[in-house]
Amino acid sequence: MEQNLFESVKQNICTCATGPQLTPNLESLLKSPMKEIHVSLPVRMDDGTIRTFQGFRVQYNNARGPAKGGIRYHTDETIETIRGLAAIMTLKCALHELPLGGAKGGVVCNPKAMSKGELERLSRAYIQALDCSIGPDRDIPAPDVYTNEQTMGWMIDEYIRQTGCVHFGAITGKPLSLGGSEGRHDSTARGGWYCIREAAKETGIGMEMKETSYSPESKAETGEAAPSVAIQGFGNVGYNAALIGKEFAGCRIVAVSDSSGGIYSDEGLDVAGVMKHKKETGSVRYFPGTEDITNSQLFELDVDVLIPAALENAITEKNADEVRAKILAEFANGPTSPAAEEIMNKRGIHIIPDLLCNGGGVIVSYFEMVQNMNMDHWAEDYIYRRLDEKMTRAYHKVLEFSKKNSITMRKAAYTIALEEVVDAMKARGWV
Structure with missing residues (x-):
């Protein structure tokens, strides 16, 4: 039987050949999410009945900045998968030199069997349930599997309704009319x-x-x-x-x-x-x-x-x-x-x-946050050029580290990212 995603991530963390020494306290911090939120979402369906959906949000680590990560709608979603994805996002942001931590969210549902109205009510219920746990300086959601810019449009509207704060940078992957970024879709x-x-x-x-x-x-x-x-x-x-x-x-x-x-x-x-x-x-x-x-x-x-x-x-x-x-x-x-x-x-x-x-998604999401914060809008060719620079630099950084230490590309990526996260944790006095 294949191990779940979070177990795979922890195994990769612990087998980094040249990474920082994992003291018991450091290992404990890296193997446990900083915060987990489990919610039940009652949603009125089109036929008038109420169905309750289970949702999750995992904020894995914010040593380098506010947590960042997508939201999935899937029938087979599990908390173990969300933990693993949140950990991957933490390390991904570190590898690509973004001042962000990592998070992930999900709702157990079958979006293919739900109407547009039902999906909107589910999306709004999810943001309501997260309450004050998200925001541009805390945790910034984005689209993922079976969610899209329309989902994010509903979510940012609900966030504004709940907080009274018109800050479009609280969610990324939004429609262009709501502060979304050129180039985010691909x-x-x-x-x-x-x-x-x-x-x-x-x-x-x-x-x-x-x-x-x-x-x-x-x-x-x-x-x-x-x-x-x-x-x-x-x-x-x-x-x-x-x-x-x-x-x-x-x-x-x-x-x-x-x-x-x-x-x-x-x-x-x-x-x-x-x-x-x-x-x-x-x-x-x-x-x-x-x-x-x-x-x-x-x-x-x-x-x-x-x-x-x-x-x-x-x-x-x-x-x-x-x-x-x-x-x-x-x-x-x-x-x-x-x-x-x-x-x-x-x-x-x-x-x-x-x-x-697959770091391109979070990189352009970060670009979207910067544009929202500065009340600016960048041209598509400028975004693609900056994305190319960051992805190319990261690839060669990992490749060179891999060759220098005779390790796999994955171990090289994990080691580089882990060192960045650990340095931030040490600087903040966590370990």
């Missing part, structure tokens, strides 16, 4: 592709990333075969990963999948067409001109880049031997179990760990 995927671009140089894959779209003939003109990419998950992150990979990196997106299965075409997929098909049918499956495959078969494809962009523990010791990609780019949080990673490292697969690879 920031996780775009940041990940900046890392893949650098990893392609390291692994010898011919790839570049342009600020303007590739023409269909661009690869053919050089005689090079376009790098092949498979993406597990076709929500916001997965779709944008496919679109950016095709339009700006000139790759062939040969396979994508969602919870019901996947599709494959060696010639490359019409990404926008697949999304239109998914919206019309509820799934990517049976898209014309493609071969239906399972999620398991997607992981087994002989591709240059494999992108898990869905939920945690997608790659375990049961299927790690079947992964044939040259680069594994973790656009999702915790998609690879420790046992699976050990198998793939021995096989020479270049793994870009989640702490590093």
Whole structure:
């Protein structure tokens, strides 16, 4: 049985080869969230009945600044997963040099089976239940799995109603009309592709990333075969990963999948067409001109880049031997179990760990906070340029540390991040 995400994170913390010495007090602090909130949310449904939903918010550590992290709506949400995600966010912010701590939230529900009105009432109930625990100087929520800018619009409105404080920086990932940031919708995927671009140089894959779209003939003109990419998950992150990979990196997106299965075409997929098909049918499956495959078969494809962009523990010791990609780019949080990673490292697969690879979302969320605080609005190209700089610098920092100490990319990322968090804890007198 695979260990839960929080256990995996704690294992990674404790196996940092060159990190700070974990004294009993320090280890205790790092293995326990600073604050947990469990709430029951009574919500009136469209048929007039009242249903009660369970919700969580975990503020893992705020040594470096106010906590920051998304909110998920999912049927299988657990407090253990939320703890793990909050810990990852803490270390992610530290790795990317953001003055923030880490948090995560979730509600156990099936958003696909709820109306827009029910989702709005649930979202407002969640903010009401958190009371004074969130705010721009305490804990700043953002969208995550099955939440979006509309969800954040409802939440910021409820926050303003409850506090009387018109401070749009209390929540990020908002609509542009409510102080949202340009570039936020695809920031996780775009940041990940900046890392893949650098990893392609390291692994010898011919790839570049342009600020303007590739023409269909661009690869053919050089005689090079376009790098092949498979993406597990076709929500916001997965779709944008496919679109950016095709339009700006000139790759062939040969396979994508969602919870019901996947599709494959060696010639490359019409990404926008697949999304239109998914919206019309509820799934990517049976898209014309493609071969239906399972999620398991997607992981087994002989591709240059494999992108898990869905939920945690997608790659375990049961299927790690079947992964044939040259680069594994973790656009999702915790998609690879420790046992699976050990198998793939021995096989020479270049793994870009989640702490590093999917930092684009929180980086642009931070940009959104800064813009809100300064009552400013930045241009999209300026945001993309700053995101590129931060992601590229972080990638090479982790890569160089990995090589210097003969450790994996994940251990390097965890060690760098952990040292930043521990330094802040020591400076504040916690240890």
